[in-house]
Amino acid sequence: ISGTKAHCLLDSGCEGIMISSEFVRANKLPKFELEKPIILPLACVGSKSTVPYGLTVRINEKYDEYFDTTNVNYYDIILGTLFLRGFEIQLDFKNNCVKMGKLSFPNSLAI
Numbered sequence: 001i002s003g004t005k006a007h008c009l010l011d012s013g014c015e016g017i018m019i020s021s022e023f024v025r026a027n028k029l030p031k032f033e034l035e036k037p038i039i040l041p042l043a044c045v046g047s048k049s050t051v052p053y054g055l056t057v058r059i060n061e062k063y064d065e066y067f068d069t070t071n072v073n074y075y076d077i078i079l080g081t082l083f084l085r086g087f088e089i090q091l092d093f094k095n096n097c098v099k100m101g102k103l104s105f106p107n108s109l110a111i
Helices: 021-026 081-086
Strands: 008-010 017-020 032-040 049-059 063-070 077-079 089-092 097-100 103-106
Touching: 017 021, 017 049, 021 049, 021 063, 032 063, 081 089
Parallel strands: 008 077, 017 063
Antiparallel strands: 017 077, 032 049, 049 063, 089 097, 097 103
16 A cells, blocks of 8 residues: 555455545545535444544556445455455455465465
8 A cells, every 4th residue: 555565354244345544544545525424333443433534545557446445354455346446356265265266375374
């Protein structure tokens, strides 16, 4: 994310693309205020959270991607179905890896 490594969760149950407000603050990433804040009922510290800010950042020096900024717990970013579909990412549970086109990345948290 803008030249900084980020701890990422690929979440097929999440519709959004989110970035931790702590990560944004620590890396001095430029955010902007949303005209209408978004309410997140799940996946945040506490029972719900408000997303008042967003930002667009560069990924791998190639792609600009919009993120909602929120108080994500443990991860720096959460990539939901919108991102996974857009980049045709496959979660391969049989072979315990993530596939993106012809590339395959082993899961480092094997069970």
